[in-house]
Amino acid sequence: MLERHQSLYQFGGDLQEAHSRNPYSPETIDIRGAGDFHAAQSLRSALDLANRGRFDEAIALCQEAAELAPGYHEVQRIQGFIYEISLSYSEAFDAYDRARDLAEKSPFVRYFYGKFLVNSGYNPGLGLTELQRAARLDPDSSEVKIAVAEAHSQLGNFVDALEVANAVINGSSAGDSVCREAMSLAISVSVKGADRARGKSDWPKVAELVESTLASLGTVSKESLTVFDLDKLMLLGEACLAGASGSGDDYVARRCRDFADELLGIRRHRSPSHIDRRIGHIKHMNIEKGFAFIISNGERYFLHASQLLQREFFDSLSANSLVAFTPGPAPNEGQNPRALSADWLD
Missing domain, CATH: 1.25.40.10 (Tetratricopeptide repeat domain)
Structure with missing residues (x-):
């Protein structure tokens, strides 16, 4: 007993x-x-x-x-x-x-x-x-703050989500792993917010979101950024370039262009080969046979499921799913070039 x-x-x-x-x-x-x-x-x-x-x-x-x-x-x-x-x-x-x-x-x-x-x-x-x-x-809990930021993001409150995520990144008590998690979240939130603002041609909002994200990126080690983070930064860069060409306000257009250059510089610093990455949409896929075709800048690429960085996501892809990838050569003449190291961005 x-x-x-x-x-x-x-x-x-x-x-x-x-x-x-x-x-x-x-x-x-x-x-x-x-x-x-x-x-x-x-x-x-x-x-x-x-x-x-x-x-x-x-x-x-x-x-x-x-x-x-x-x-x-x-x-x-x-x-x-x-x-x-x-x-x-x-x-x-x-x-x-x-x-x-x-x-x-x-x-x-x-x-x-x-x-x-x-x-x-x-x-x-x-x-x-x-x-x-x-x-x-x-x-004092960073875990709770990150959860609050995620909730704001799900509800479409992207500015509020960024504010909370940035508070975690800049908080002195947050550890390296927590900062990395908060930084990845901030990047994803910024992409979602910029995409919505881009759809409304709200270029000042695009610039505001990207500027906030760049400020946080300036406080963390670039070596901590993952391929997924860099792919998201590529999306932000595209939004900025759209703002640079689409905004009728010279000041906003210049800010967007400067931010696009800064994002490109971060990607190049972290991984020079990342500059070769492309963004495209799934055009057609065959889940049973494990392949799909991607359209990027008018060119058609062949994607095999084995080339997804996270293979388990292949079955979740569908027409128009957004992916990032590295272009590869066609294996034989007359065939489509390959999409390598693909990442699902949706």
Whole structure:
């Protein structure tokens, strides 16, 4: 009996330590005290079962945990997470809502609730509200701020999203990996915002978004930029060039041209060969045979699924999907040139 008691306390202590290290991981468990150890043990087993796709058994264990520790918010939060990954969104919403009511001052519960609402599309507006409340409860958390920025982006609030992402990048407490994540997010947000502004011929807005992104790029190491980041910067450069030629305001046109040159310089500095990259749209594809054709600047390129940087995305491509790639030679006379190292940009 004593040995089992000691083992339980060791297990509970390990769970507490894991949560302290990474409180915003859905796999860690927030423990209020020793009285939660038995319930937390069941919840840990429930998470293990859920990760193996045994969702009904996992929920049953959560219900056992609820009997062991009535009113324990993590029971409802983990139930919500299990329902979420099993795509049972209505049940997930109810469980997360109960968890929030049981722990109104927990930034972790509000974070997970908000992320679910945004990522699932169940209620992104409410998700943003929950994430903003989490940020007020834990103002030093970069994870929460990034989630707030992502929510703003999903709702089309691109300027707000950039502002939050830039705050993370420029925050003294953010680590290198967090800064890289925030920088990639800022670039993606800027691309989305610039694309929308370009569609409205709102060239001052394009310039504003790109200028903000360039300011943040000036604070990070260019070596941290990935191929995907550089491909996105190429898209921003195209938006700037469109503004340079399309704006009737000489000042705005000049700014757009200068920004396009600066973006090109960043790409060249990070990877000289990236200058050869192209952007195109999927024109035709054959999923069963694993190939597609890309149209770029009026030229037709052959893309084999093996040339996608992330092969698993091939089945998600469709007509007009936007891709970046490196042009390669045609293998034989009369055949289309190849698209190499392709990246899905949508």
